[in-house]
Structures are given as structure tokens and as C-alpha cells.
Amino acid sequence: MALAQAHALPATTDTIVPDKIRDGIDLQINGEHYRHTGDPQMPLLWYLRDVLRLTGTKYGGDHGENGADLVLLNGKASSAISAPVAKLANVQITTVEGLAANDGTLHPVQQAFIDEDAIGCGYCTPGWIIASVDLLKRKKQPSDDDIDTLPNVCRCGCQTRVRRAIKRVAAGKAGLP
């Protein structure tokens, strides 16, 4: 008795056509790979918030005036609303959600913001953190004048506490009493 053919070949011999190569833009966000197939002109901000539902990056004005929409593009703090997805292929994108280690250990800047309670309403805080991470990468010991270059604004008045948080990181004291 012949064995039943569990994997019989198809009876017909139509040509198998491979899937058409999909359109889209490859994006690297927080170490993950994504492909955007929608409007290439969509600003990164709306891709993050509406498509990926990564809502830590905030709408901060149509031109990113208050800095709440800052993300790291290849390590440089940049406005997510001013960056169309089309221009971001092969760019390393890091949002506030991607700063902490996989085990939950906070980035020193995040930890220092907690230590100094550098938080008002908290809406623009992710933008301040991104800008601070960028600054501290460029200047390990930023002066007050360096800190003055941060582009963010905040009506709750967290600026003096942000300054303390940045100095705390520079002094290697994030997470310490």
C-alpha cells in the first residue's frame, strides 16, 4: 500500500509569481525595524503617534516651537514634526521610549530628571530629556551657556530644575542622593 501523499504537489502547473516588492520606506526606530508604506511626506511625529502609537513624543506646535516633539536622529535632537518620513531611511531614530535599557534601567538623564523632580505638567518633559541627552553627548561637562542653548520652552517653569538635572548627570550623580 502506497503511503498517502501528505504533501502532494499541486495538480496544476501554473507559474508561481513571487510577491511584488512592496513600496515603502525602511525605518529604524528604537532599534526596531519598520516599513512605512503610506504617504512619504508624513512627518515622523504623526508616524510615531498615529501609526506606531508611540506617544511619548508630543505635538509641540506646528513648527515644533516648544520642543516637545524632539527625537534623536542619528543622535542629534531634531523636530519630529519637521522631518518627513521620506528623509529618514537609514537614519537611527530614537524616541524617549527608546532611551532606557531593555531591563528597564533608566538613561542617566531620565534618572536625573526624577532625582531633581524636573517635571511640571510633564507634557514637554520627553522633549527636554531628548535635548539634554544630545547636549550631554556633545559636551560631557556642559557650561551654563551650553545649557542655555537648549531649544525647549516650558510654561510650568521646569528650566532651573532641568539645569540641575543636566549638571547632576555631568557630575555622575544620577540616581545618587
Next chain:
Amino acid sequence: MSDQNRNQGIRLSRRRFLQVLAGSAGALVIGIRMADAADTDAPLPPSLLGDTFYGIGAYVRIDTDGNVLIGVRDPDTGTGVATALPRIIADELDADWNRVSVLSLGLGVSNNNGQPSWIYGRQVGGTGGSISAAWADLRQAGAVARWLLLQAAARRLGVPADRLRCESGTVIALDGRRFTYGSLVEDASKIDMPNSVPALKTAERYQLIGNPAGDVDAREIVTGQTRFAIDQQYGDTLTAVVVHCPWPDGSLDGIDFTETLAVKGVVKVLQLNPEAGQQTGATLSTIAVAVVAEDTWSALKGRQKLKLKWKPGASNSESSDTLEQQASALLAGKTDPTTRVRNDGDIDAAGKKAARRLEATYFQPWLAHATAEPMNCLVRVEKDKATLVVPTQAPQKAWAVVHRLTGLSPDQIQISVPRVGGGYGRRLDHDYVAEAVMLATNKDINKSVRLIWTSDQDLTHDYYRSGSVHQLSVIIDHKRQITGWNQRMASASTLVNRGVPDSRLWTSEVDVDQLPAALVPNYRSDWYAQTSTMPRGPARSMPHLSNAFAVESFIDEIAHSMKEDPLDTHLRLLGDAREVPLSGGGTFDTGRLINVLKLVADRIEWKNWLHSVNGLGIACWHFNGAYVAHAVEIATKDQKLIVQRVVCAVDVGRIINPMGLEGQVAGATLDALSTALNLSITFKDGQIQQHSGKDYALATMAQLPDAVEVITVPGDRDPAGASFLAMPTAAPALANAVFRATAVRIRRLPLTRELSRLS
């Protein structure tokens, strides 16, 4: 629930009772019950008592594992109440703060024959009243829970409860035996309520109150996990963006949205109209067109393609310049004031004995709120239910808007209030909620809708703080005493069309008890009403922000004219430490104001005021039972103003969270400096001229001081709110410092522009 005590609970107010509720899995839940018979027998919704933490309708829940969940009734707009209110309860409960988690309660409403019953009482955030209100009633929730746990332990041990003490989530007996709260809650939940509120802790036993605590949401915020309203949507949610008519009273004269509908993702274009007969803030203030789409980007692209023709209304002749000229004309004229706010002694008689007179006029610009999180609202309306996520300071007012527009019964409307990205008074009005509900109830939409205002809409369609003109004059007798004070102010009241009688419209513009009222024997303050079609609304620290600038600048001018140290002028005016009765109720403790003034003066080394290379300025103020003083040191370098040092001292009575208080005081100081230096709203031909953060630019890091030195005065009086306490005095202290450094007297804000005009 047959027991009489349990049915009655402890009375919190005329209609609200504290009560033990039967939690699932043995949890102890201290909640609120309404007095109405209809409510008493109503089954509690499962979510209220279930294991799920979402929607817990009570203040305190202690689980068998010892975890404590504390509900917060007031929205946290960045004021720190989500941290401070639970700490007030947790302290009274002797809870272990590390085991406490905090939950925003959302709106508490039940149905009382078609009328709303507010389960948690007052629910307002960002108006400076949360802490005082919580102090009055929330401590009782903690005290009752603690009392029940003590009773449970006492029964288990067979000893009187007064032989036991509580510490950090544990009941401890004299012999050292310990029971965790978690092990007691099952028993405790079966014990009847005490007949009255157990004695509250005395101050020396506070464990949390008075000790610093960081924001409870800090970790979620710094990792981007906090979900503000703008971050939330339901599965089928459509996104709407709006464009409002540039004139508040204008109309839509023509629209072509063919190209908008051609944009992929756009679902619908709808016109939104203000409802007739509604009060300001309860409906749209201006006609608008909404583009509803599958996502934000599609909606924005669609909005760009709209071809709109707007028609101006009568407001098109209005300008902020003209209004200011009218205000000056009113004050220069002989007409009677709209309201004589206060009239002590006889200022005319005092004038006849004047040895010296001084007069000055101060000008304040219109201001916007410029919240970080724009106006937005998520709403789903079903046949018998509306579910909303609203960034609001006043969920009960938002409820009223939803109720009116949907006709749903009170308890069919669920409003959750996540952390709010700034309020400053803007979110006491709910035009954006009305818009979102109008969209969600449109028969062609039939899906949940989230409405997002873009920043240009926020800035050009705000409820503004009115500009104002303040004319001050003083009478000084031959003994150099200030014997007469006359303040005349003109502005457009915030309270017009808000259900406030005309005779009270002044209350948003000038405080009857503001400095130096009650200190000068002949004191008069008059208010002149202006009319304007520009929408106005509550603003941070109103009316003190504008008045303190005028009054505290003027006292500095008086000191200068008498060749006197401004600190001495203040101290002579304040006189001996004493309690002066206020006509608005309560007392003004001059000693507390003198104290904060001296504290900032000492810290900034005021003794050098005349000879310092830099300019020094001081100012003080009191309101809502709290006291504040600022000292500012400025330098000028290459024609640029540098705010070198800022010291602020506050006395709020009992300090709940020193870390939170410092943050609020530093934050309000920086906001006030930013506002004074840079900000003004102007309008011309009835249209707002500032469209983005570029035209209405909050101060940058570089413009602001590197630090704010905050001094908090410890006290044991009931706590006063602090969220905007430090707003009023920063600007006059700054302007007084500018005068000392440059000899330029700033009588008009914003300061940066005025200084360059005068220099």
C-alpha cells in the same frame, strides 16, 4: 448593610458620606455614598469594587497583599496634586508610601432624578484650592481606614485599640506583635464605621506631610509612558482638526472642500456653530470648520486644501491699541466708575492735607494661555452612553456641556481625566469639548472622534486675559506717612456672560483686599468696565498678576520720590505685625508678609541696594491666605538684560510636600518672568496677530535665571494653595531691579520691548 452606622457613614457634607464599601477579594474600600435614598440602594458598579484598578470609585482601597490604592479627585495640570493629595490621605492612614499607587478618579457623578450628584464633591484643578479642600475632608478617609484596621487588630489580639499603634502599613502591639494592613483588611471591611470621624493625627506624628516627595508619575513621564488625553484613542477613532473664523463674531461666507475630500484618508468636512444663548466657555466661541479623517496627517493635509471665505462681524473694528486708548480716556475723564470696589476713610479730605502727591499709570497687555498640550478631546457617543477623555481643570463643567449636547442622563456620561498638559485657567472653559461632541454625534460620523487643535488655533482662539490700564495716585502727609491711596483701573471683565451679575464683574479684575488696602486709612479703588468682543477667561493668578505689578512698582516709585529704601517704605506701610480683617473674609497677617519680605531681602543682601553694580528689586503680595515676596538682581551686558539672581520666599501655612512646593514656586516665578519679559497678545481689525510660538515666544533658557532660590516658611496653619502664589511679585521685583540698574522705569509690559523702546 443592615447596620445603622454603616448605612449612615460619616457625614462629609450635607449630602456626602464616607462609607465602607465591600471590596472584592476581601479588600477594604473607603468610599463615598450620596445621601439620596435612590443612591443608597443602587447597586455599586462592579468596576468600583472589582480587582481592576481602573475606575475605582473610592478614595482608599487596601488589598490583602498590603498594596494601597488612593484615588485623586482633582485634575493634575502640573500642580502636583496627584502627589500631594494621596500623601495627605496616606499619612493619616499611616500607609507605607512605597506600597501606595495613585489613580486619577475621573469625574464622579451619579443620577439624582435627572440631576447630577457629584460623588467626590468639588473637582477642580489648577485654581489653587485643591490642597485646602483636601485638608478639610480627605484626611478623614485615611483616618477612618486606619481606625478600622486598628479595630480589626484589637479584636484579633483581644486588647483595646488604644494599646495599638500604626506605623508604615503595620499595626503594632505593645508586646511587639505586628500585623500588616493586608492581613487585617478582610476583618476590617466587616467592622462598622465609627460614629464620628476618629481623631486626626497631630502634627508631631506626621510621617509624610512635611517631607519631600517626587512626582508620583515621574517614572512614567520620563519614559514617555504617561498617556495624556491627546495620546489616547479608541479602536475606531477618527481624528478631527479645526479651523476657526479669524473673527470671534464672524461668519462663513463660502466654502469649497472638494479638494479636501479628495485627500486620501479624509472622511468628512463639517461646519461647527456656536449655540445661541449659552454662556461663554460652554459652547464654541467662534464658528469653525472641521476636517475629520482617519489620522492626523490626513486631516491636516485636508485642512490645508480647504477654500474658505470668512466674513467679519462687528469686531472687525476692534484693536488692542484702541481698547487701551479708550481705557486711558476713561481714566482721564470724569465719569463715575463702573464699580467703587473699596472706599475707606475720606480720600478727598486726606488730599487737602497732602504734603506730596505722586501719580503713575501702568499698562498690561492681553495674554494667552499657551498650554503645552493643545486643546483636545476624545469622545465616543453611543445610544445610552458617552465616554470621554478630557484634559480639563473642571470635569463637572465639561460634563454639563456633554449633558446638554447629548441629552444623556447624568450617570451615562463617563469622563476620565488623565494628567493634563498645563491648564492655567484655559481648561475651565470647554468649547473644545462642545466641538468634539458635536462631531461625534453627527449622524454621518458614527464613530468615536478625537479632536486636536493645532497650536495656531490655540493661540488665536483662546479666552484671553484682558489688557488693562492702572492709574495709581498716593497722598503723603508732612510726616512722610502714606495717608491716601487711589487706584483706578480699566479693563474688559472676564466674567461677562458667565452668569455673574453685573455688580460683581469687577471681581475678576481687582481684589478688594489687595495691598495696600487696610494699611492706608484713606483708600479707594475704582474699576471701569470696557467692552470687547474678544473672548476672555480665567488666567493664572488673576487678578493679582496685573495689580501686583502696578502696586508694587508704584511703591518702589514712592520710595524713590522720597529718597527712601524701598524695603523701608514697605515696612513702614506694613507697620506692626498684626492681623488685619479682610473684607473678603479671613485676616491679613502683616507679620507673615513682613517675614517673607525680610527673608528675600536678607538672602539677596538687600543692604547693598543703593550701591550694588547690579540692580536689585523687591516686591511682596498676599492673597488666598498665603504670602509671597521676590527679590531680583539683574545685570546689563551689551545692552542685554541678564536676570542674575532670583529669590522667592513663600508662607503657605502647613507645607504638605516641600519638594512639590519648591517646584511650584520656582515654576511660577519662571512663568511670571517669561510672561513679563516677552509676552503680549495684540489684535487688529478684530484678528489676533500672534499665530505661533514664534510670535508668542515663551522665554528661552538663556533669558531665564540659572536658579530660583526658594525659601519656604514652615507653619502650622491649614495649608493654602501654592500653584500660582509666586506669579504676581516676580514682574514688579524685576522691573524695580531694572530701574535700579538703568534708571528706566518700566510701566508697561512686556518688559523687553518696553526697555528697548525707552533706552
